[in-house]
Structure formats: structure tokens, C-alpha cells
Amino acid sequence: MKTNLFPAIKLTIVTLLFFGVVYPTIVWAIAQLAPNKGQGEVISADGKRYYVNIGQAFTEDRFFNSRPSAVSYNAAGSGGSNKAPSNKEYLAVVKARIDTFLVHNPGIDRKDIPVELVTASGSGLDPDISRKAALIQVKRIAALRTVNEDKIRQIVESHTEKPLLGMFGPGKVNVLSLNLALGKL
Structure with a gap:
């Protein structure tokens, strides 16, 4: 059980950090270069x-x-x-x-x-x-x-x-x- 549980928890944490923090920050940063700073x-x-x-x-x-x-x-x-x-x-x-x-x-x-x-x-x-x-x-x-x-x-x-x-x-x-x-x- 430990051999499957810990890698799954690690993957969940990494995925949450990437898709919840890193990716949105990258998209936000790119939007700041757009006219009106991505606000439309x-x-x-x-x-x-x-x-x-x-x-x-x-x-x-x-x-x-x-x-x-x-x-x-x-x-x-x-x-x-x-x-x-x-x-x-x-x-x-x-x-x-x-x-x-x-x-x-x-x-x-x-x-x-x-x-x-x-x-x-x-x-x-x-x-x-x-x-x-x-x-x-x-x-x-x-x-x-x-x-x-x-x-x-x-x-x-x-x-x-x-x-x-x-x-x-x-x-x-x-x-x-x-x-x-x-x-x-």
C-alpha cells in the first residue's frame, strides 16, 4: 500500500502546485503583455x-x-x-x-x-x-x-x-x- 499511496500523494501535490499556481501565473504574466492587460x-x-x-x-x-x-x-x-x-x-x-x-x-x-x-x-x-x-x-x-x-x-x-x-x-x-x-x- 505504501508503494502506491506515497507516489500518488506526491503526484497530487505536484499537479496541484503546477495547475493551481505555476500555470495560472504563466497565463497571467502573458496576459499582462496584451492590450489592456488581458482585461478585454x-x-x-x-x-x-x-x-x-x-x-x-x-x-x-x-x-x-x-x-x-x-x-x-x-x-x-x-x-x-x-x-x-x-x-x-x-x-x-x-x-x-x-x-x-x-x-x-x-x-x-x-x-x-x-x-x-x-x-x-x-x-x-x-x-x-x-x-x-x-x-x-x-x-x-x-x-x-x-x-x-x-x-x-x-x-x-x-x-x-x-x-x-x-x-x-x-x-x-x-x-x-x-x-x-x-x-x-
Whole structure:
């Protein structure tokens, strides 16, 4: 028993020290080199502070819609719905989101709706949508703001981030930055 118990206790202590002290300290030290010391990118607008890297809820039709969130954009408890694409309850939620999108965006075909506008991300905190998801909302926003659609498209284009190194991942648009730019019109 002693031959197994003492090595197990030693391994437990070493593992606790490494993963409870050493590893977190290394991650913290690396984060201090990042912008804003690893606290996330913060924007101040209209006297409020917003985290750019955390999704926000935009429900008014005059703003670009964010990707839905399974956790109501609560960064303290990120997570997805954990329901399979074949789950009847999940399918009903997605169908309701599609129907709502179509009501607020008349003239759009169901098949043209980008998937990220009706499905939540794995974390529920995704701050970005695709360029296509932003452009499909231009007509609605331009009509409600009585602004030329080309002006709104220019804002989308100027806020589109290219893929990493031009080849890794898709282009994306930060919804918060986009909506703050709309506010300056």
C-alpha cells in the first residue's frame, strides 16, 4: 500500500502546485503583455463602457442584430444550449428566430438568412457576425434611419475585418463597433 499511496500523494501535490499556481501565473504574466492587460478591449461611447470582445443584445430594428445567445450575453456563465440540431425544442427556437427575422426584414428569402443570425454560438458571447449577415440587414436599417443603403454598406465595409493573415477564418464584423458607427450618422 505504501508503494502506491506515497507516489500518488506526491503526484497530487505536484499537479496541484503546477495547475493551481505555476500555470495560472504563466497565463497571467502573458496576459499582462496584451492590450489592456488581458482585461478585454473596452470602448467608451455615450458615457458607457462596452467590451468589444463580448456580444451585446441589440433588439431595436434600427441597429444591426447580434448573433443570438443561449446565455443572454452573460459573460459570467458562457455556454451554448447543448441541444442537438435534431432536438425538436431547438428546432422550434430556430424556426421562431427565422420567422422573427423575416417579419423584421421583409423581402428576404428564408434560404438567404445567414445561419449565425438564427443560431447561438458555442459560448453565447460571440461579438461578431459575417459580412453577409451584416449586409442582409442593410435594407431594414437604411429604411428605418432614412439613410441611403450605400452609406450603410460603406459602414459595413469599413468595419469588416479580413481573415487572419488573409487566409485563416472568415471575414467578420463586430456588431458593437458597427452599431456605434451607426449612432454617429
